[in-house]
Amino acid sequence: MKMKGADILINCLLEQGVDTIFGYPGGAVLDIYDALYRNGKINHILTAHEQGAAHAADGYARATGKVGVCFATSGPGATNLVTGIATAFMDSIPLVAVTGNVGLSMLGRDSFQEVDITGITMPITKHNYIVKDVKDLAETIRRAFYIANSGRKGPVLIDILKNVQVAECDYEPAKPYPLKEFDINMSAVEATAEVINSAKRPLIIAGGGVISAGASEYLKEFAKKLNAPVAYTLMGKGAIADGDPLCIGMVGMHGTFTATKAVISSDVIIALGSRFSDRVALNRDLFANGKKVIHIDIDNAEFDKNVKTTLHVLASIDAYLKAVLPLLEQKDGAWMDEVLTFEQGGRLKVDTSIMAYKILKAACRIAPEGNPVVADVGQHQMWAAQYFAALRPRQFLTSGGLGTMGYSMGAAIGACFGTGKLATVVVGDGCFNMNMNELSTAVTQGVPMVILLMNNSVLGMVRQWQKIFYGRRFSQTTLDKKTDYVAFAESFGAKGLRIEREDEIESVLETAYSYAAEKCAPVLVDCRISCDENVLPMIKPGATYDTQIEKMEEN
């Protein structure tokens, strides 16, 4: 069947099961948007800014496990996607970004809105394509989805020239390429089983790889068999339910006291789908400190990159756990009993005295159970990770690797469209000022969400570092904006509420969640918190685990 390139694109997206696209039209994608309009089968969400579209596609992908798709025009449209693509790349999120570009006869002549987006996105995509001939289009799109979804997942960009969008070509429908089955090295698995069986104090670190492999059930079985504590990384939050008897919370710079102590006391660390980033390993040379490290990952380049491993197995986490489970002996609970004593003696698991704790704990109780929680980047992100219980994988979404301020609003819109559920957004006032434009999208599209604006009038995390490392010289971290966020929300057509005192928390949050659910609309809650609340405990960058700070001396 002969059809135009733009129609081939839409049909290929339908082949891949795409039901929702986030994007923003423009001159170089007019034909694509026309094809979208004529086809009418795909729901397109018009965001306020292309960055919001990229984050929305990312949030959609994280919340559903499917590939997120975003559209943007050439030039500035394409460059506005860049931060969103890099965010997805650092967290291994499957994304297909489609951009238009000028026609072949105009290419390379600095034409209007021309930019070399494949050149720009080369280091932040798994792969990218510029399609210059309509004959290559269908195959390119199918390959792009395959690449985004296979192995260690990630973003792929397809730049489609204007002439390709209008040129006609034969189109034959095809099924998505099946993902390749990984061969697992059984002797490597057996070697790990031997070490695990002889371990006295094994610690499991669950990373984002557990979630992307859908391996949570196996993880639970694995932990039960070892009777071992499971700490999760920021990306692994939700891999095991908070509140599970074997779950000891987050590990790393702002990890729980128990997780930190467990890292120190363990004799074997089993890292599942985690890459020992500097926020987890902190001091990569001293992290293992004589312990055995078993590393399971789907990306071969991660082994020995940061922390030297004793054994490693190249496999998706579900495949590894399935293979290793029958080889493991049931362990007794002595080690886990010891771990549970770590918190005693007046030592803080996390700081429970601060307003942020009280608000997030209440929100966690009032929000519908298991619904998406999207945290932006900074102090509130760490508080959300520490206090807001995630009960299932794909519930807690945040920009971990890139640490993208301004991530949350777009991502929450994507998560809502992916799951059809009300989302909680935890965002600081600094971050919110970077992406507040997407509140208009949420209103227009009727997205049910409760935005907990943790408003402390400062860039809290940077300020906290200035307190610790820069002698309290608060250079450019005092925002002191005069914005009335309640009035702001109302002016956008959203509901605005405010929490100023502790006794208002319960009732305001009750109102917020019931309003958002009933009206299917966004509610912004301006939560006034002190600029001197800190994220604790903390291990300083590059420091060792035995130097965890529980209290700030400065306060």
Place this chain on the structure above:
Amino acid sequence: MDEIKKYTIGALVSNKSGVLTRISGLFARRGYNIESLTVCATEDPEISRMTVILKGDEYVLYQMIKQMDKLEDVKKIGCANELDCVYRELMLVKVKADAEARNQIVQIKEIYKAKVVDLSIDTMILELTGDPEKLDAFMAVIEPYGILEMQRTGVTVLARGQHTLKDRDCYSDHIN
């Protein structure tokens, strides 16, 4: 850090525009220290062959191979140091050669089995093929006569015997 050595890495890559940028971009952003890079067409029109000389320790070597292996356009990759290989490089060097120097230079080139490929009243272009060390040695001897300009192709390498790069499995299978 382990001992710094020179490693020769061979890769079969897609013969498409942009592939060189992708690979050199990877080297730049990950901070790999590349001494030379040779790219050429192969018997298969869809595939180019790339030879990279890396200066680094084993950590950098394995990281570079594994990161390159992840690129969509890299089809096969391997380190030549593990195998018995033939290394060859070609050099053209234009040297000052007046009537007095000419005979001496001709003597030197006889010993190194270089060829005179151009001769003018006071210059000479010499062509020499061999392993990189031989080229270095020749350069050292010819340098005192005055080098006007020179060019080397970069190293090409093939393993002796049955080994071929295209018959290798994915490199990741080898090191696991």
